[in-house]
Amino acid sequence: xxxxxxxxxxxxxxxxxxxxxxxxxxxxxxxxxxxxxxxxxxxxxxxxxxxxxxxxxxxxxxxxxxxxxxxxxxxxxxxxxxxxxxxxxxxxxxxxxxxxxxxxxxxxxxxxxxxxxxxxxxxxxxxxxxxxxxxxxxxxxxxxxxxxxxxxxxxxxxxxxxxxxxxxxxxxxxxxxxxxxxxxxxxxxxxxxxxxxxxxxxxxxxxxxxxxxxxxxxxxxxxxxxxxxxxxxxxxxxxxxxxxxxxxxxxxxxxxxxxxxxxxxxxxxxxx
Amino acid sequence: xxxxxxxxxxxxxxxxxxxxxxxxxxxxxxxxxxxxxxxxxxxxxxxxxxxxxxxxxxxxxxxxxxxxxxxxxxxxxxxxxxxxxxxxxxxxxxxxxxxxxxxxxxxxxxxxxxxxxxxxxxxxxxxxxxxxxxxxxxxxxxxxxxxxxxxxxxxxxxxxxxxxxxxxxxxxxxxxxxxxxxxxxxxxxxxxxxxxxxxxxxxxxxxxxxxxxxxxxxxxxxxxxxxxxxxxxxxxxxxxxxxxxxxxxxxxxxxxxxxxxxxxx
Ligand SMILES: Nc1ncnc2c1ncn2[C@@H]1O[C@H](COP(=O)(O)OP(=O)(O)OP(=O)(O)O)[C@@H](O)[C@H]1O
Ligand SMILES: [Mg+2]
Numbered sequence: 001x002x003x004x005x006x007x008x009x010x011x012x013x014x015x016x017x018x019x020x021x022x023x024x025x026x027x028x029x030x031x032x033x034x035x036x037x038x039x040x041x042x043x044x045x046x047x048x049x050x051x052x053x054x055x056x057x058x059x060x061x062x063x064x065x066x067x068x069x070x071x072x073x074x075x076x077x078x079x080x081x082x083x084x085x086x087x088x089x090x091x092x093x094x095x096x097x098x099x100x101x102x103x104x105x106x107x108x109x110x111x112x113x114x115x116x117x118x119x120x121x122x123x124x125x126x127x128x129x130x131x132x133x134x135x136x137x138x139x140x141x142x143x144x145x146x147x148x149x150x151x152x153x154x155x156x157x158x159x160x161x162x163x164x165x166x167x168x169x170x171x172x173x174x175x176x177x178x179x180x181x182x183x184x185x186x187x188x189x190x191x192x193x194x195x196x197x198x199x200x201x202x203x204x205x206x207x208x209x210x211x212x213x214x215x216x217x218x219x220x221x222x223x224x225x226x227x228x229x230x231x232x233x234x235x236x237x238x239x240x241x242x243x244x245x246x247x248x249x250x251x252x253x254x255x256x257x258x259x260x261x262x263x264x265x266x267x268x269x270x271x272x
Numbered sequence: 273x274x275x276x277x278x279x280x281x282x283x284x285x286x287x288x289x290x291x292x293x294x295x296x297x298x299x300x301x302x303x304x305x306x307x308x309x310x311x312x313x314x315x316x317x318x319x320x321x322x323x324x325x326x327x328x329x330x331x332x333x334x335x336x337x338x339x340x341x342x343x344x345x346x347x348x349x350x351x352x353x354x355x356x357x358x359x360x361x362x363x364x365x366x367x368x369x370x371x372x373x374x375x376x377x378x379x380x381x382x383x384x385x386x387x388x389x390x391x392x393x394x395x396x397x398x399x400x401x402x403x404x405x406x407x408x409x410x411x412x413x414x415x416x417x418x419x420x421x422x423x424x425x426x427x428x429x430x431x432x433x434x435x436x437x438x439x440x441x442x443x444x445x446x447x448x449x450x451x452x453x454x455x456x457x458x459x460x461x462x463x464x465x466x467x468x469x470x471x472x473x474x475x476x477x478x479x480x481x482x483x484x485x486x487x488x489x490x491x492x493x494x495x496x497x498x499x500x501x502x503x504x505x506x507x508x509x510x511x512x513x514x515x516x517x518x519x520x521x522x523x524x525x526x527x528x529x530x531x532x533x534x535x536x537x
Pocket of ligand 2: 064
């Protein structure tokens with residue numbers, strides 16, 4: 001017997017444990033690339049104010065899921081909703097209330113930091129953009145970077161500038177794809193703390209991917225493990241560790257990555 | 273469609289020009305080189321031939337300036353898009369509440385600004401240096417300018433669609449799009465001087481009636497209105513088709529999941 005992952009059980013768990021508004025939902029999301037399923041009937045719900053971690057080995061389908069949820073990639077099949085609205089038909093309205101940041105995108109490197117932030121503040125229609133930018137830069141401890149050339153920033157600095165962009169429109173929904181990739185432990189820690197702080201203050205729902213288990217344990221309320229596009233298990237980080245009789249999340253990760261399932265019997269059936 | 277978003281995107285490109293003044297040089301330098309070469313050819317031929325032929329050769333200068341309108345408009349659209357590709361900014365724009373039409377409008381406007389700069393400089397230098405006054409085209413200049421600019425936008429969207437479809441491998445192709453059609457749109461010679469078989473093709477492009485009209489106006493002071501209507505009509509068709517092509521390719525890129533690969537490569 002593997003870890004409980006039948007859709008029925010998951011649905012039961014999710015509906016009983018959380019009564020907050022659902023701000024993002026995927027139903028049976030499937031995405032094929034040349035016949036290979038990057039996502040295979042992936043369903044989940046994200047609640048307001050919740051941080052949901054997507055975990056899985058390289059190629060598990062995390063980025064594909066995010067791209068579908070951002071409307072950048074169309075699903076092969078399945079339905080997506082944000083704020084209760086079908087995603088494709090309400091893309092602009094939804095994007096206005098969301099934001100995204102990843103280690104793999106950049107703001108134009110040939111502009112100054114403040115210029116980039118001002119442009120995006122205006123795109124999102126932020127009232128009083130200068131004040132907002134100054135506030136966020138202070139929060140992220142990058143006030144001193146405002147007149148620097150964006151392309152010359154270090155990885156840690158540019159990650160924080162990207163995050164600043166992501167917080168500009170006070171998003172209710174935030175997607176972060178490996179925000180701490182390539183950060184040193186100190187900066188990664190700072191980034192985690194500030195994400196958590198802003199998230200709590202503003203009650204933001206965050207979908208978060210990372211290969212850093214420390215990240216996940218500190219930031220995520222709940223995690224979903226993906227393997228080859230399928231959910232293998234989900235729950236709070238501590239639940240998952242306990243139920244898979246592993247020592248820590250990293251162990252769970254390695255087991256799943258190698259075998260696609262958690263081999264050990266769960267210690268007890270999770271309460272529905 | 274929101275003016276706020278369009279102006280924000282335009283601001284992004286304007287910041288770029290303030291950050292990299294070399295781009296302004298490019299807007300002025302090459303057109304000036306062309307102008308000097310052709311201006312000198314003109315002076316040389318004028319001095320060595322009868323008057324009729326001499327004034328005929330002035331057409332070159334007019335044609336060059338007007339060609340630049342088309343070319344700069346096309347570049348305004350294509351380079352603005354490439355700028356977002358090069359700086360890995362495309363994803364930030366696509367996950368922002370920016371409609372396709374707003375994005376394109378911003379690139380159109382940047383195209384317009386580029387033309388203004390080039391034309392002002394070229395017009396001034398050709399007047400001072402070669403006593404060629406572009407304003408001898410009078411108010412005809414306005415419909416000429418508008419038609420060529422709109423055609424440039426269409427070509428720009430086609431170039432951008434090529435890049436979206438074939439990735440950065442198509443970049444150089446995108447630069448060259450205007451030059452593919454240059455031979456058949458009668459920029460530097462009359463349609464009737466072209467080989468007979470190619471003449472019908474010339475009238476498939478909105479630029480042709482404009483360049484024909486320019487020569488007519490310089491010679492007679494007026495022109496055949498039907499040429500203008502033809503140009504405007506063709507422009508509507510081109511703009512619609514090019515816009516449709518762009519949206520179609522964009523959707524296809526989304527379907528194939530290539531938008532993100534493309535934006536982060
Ligand atoms: N545009 C595409 N064309 C073909 N295959 C693709 C495309 N995009 C993703 N894939 C494939 O889909 C699978 C899932 O990729 P995805 O990028 O979602 O993984 P990931 O979980 O984000 O991995 P990583 O941890 O390395 O970021 C991979 O096998 C990948 O090769
Ligand atoms: Mg990924």
